[in-house]
Amino acid sequence: xxxxxxxxxxxxxxxxxxxxxxxxxxxxxxxxxxxxxxxxxxxxxxxxxxxxxxxxxxxxxxxxxxxxxxxxxxxxxxxxxxxxxxxxxxxxxxxxxxxxxxxxxxxxxxxxxxxxxxxxxxxxxxxxxxxxxxxxxxxxxx
Numbered sequence: 001x002x003x004x005x006x007x008x009x010x011x012x013x014x015x016x017x018x019x020x021x022x023x024x025x026x027x028x029x030x031x032x033x034x035x036x037x038x039x040x041x042x043x044x045x046x047x048x049x050x051x052x053x054x055x056x057x058x059x060x061x062x063x064x065x066x067x068x069x070x071x072x073x074x075x076x077x078x079x080x081x082x083x084x085x086x087x088x089x090x091x092x093x094x095x096x097x098x099x100x101x102x103x104x105x106x107x108x109x110x111x112x113x114x115x116x117x118x119x120x121x122x123x124x125x126x127x128x129x130x131x132x133x134x135x136x137x138x139x140x141x142x
Contacts, residue, residue, distance in 0.1 A: 008035060018089075019043035024074045031085035036112075037078060041093025041102075045071045066095040067102060076109045088112045096120075100127045107131045 001007070001014070008014050016023065016030060019040035023030060030037070045066040046053040053064050065071075075091070082089045090113040096103040097120035106114060107128055116124045 015088075018078055020047050021074065024078050027078050027081040028085065031082050031087040034087060036088035036090065037082055038115075039075055039078065039089065039091040039093060041066050041071070041075070041091055041095040044074060044093070045095075048074055066093065067099055072102070072105055075106065075111075079106075079109045079111055083110060090115060096124055100124075103127050104131045108135065 006012065013035035014033075015036040015038055016034055017040050018024060018027075018037045020043070023037070024044075027037070042053055045051075045064065045068065048071050049064060049068055051058050051064040055064065058064050079089045089111055091106060091111060092115040094117065096106060096114045097116040100123075103114060103124055104127070108131070114124065114128065
């Protein structure tokens, strides 16, 4: 990029997609040279679980699920490592649109932003506000 005149600055940020498990495994390496990660939860789930997300049969059998503990743990690990190095993390997959509990998990894990389908903006926004309020109340009770 630098050879083409592109350099990271306050006006030019470099992000990578976190859609494959290797990005999670090497998050500490990437976080040193980029500004942010965008989690692609659909592909990350598919590749973490080794299951074709388009297979209706496997989906009905419960093999493809973005709420799988391995997928959630990967996302949480990425957020923790990225923040350690000052990188931002967002998600652009469908999981927070479809599963409110995934949105809660991500907010509690410290995700910086959540991108959702247009038809889920209002409900997800309300859900996130409710989760943030719940977290504040929990902190006050401690």
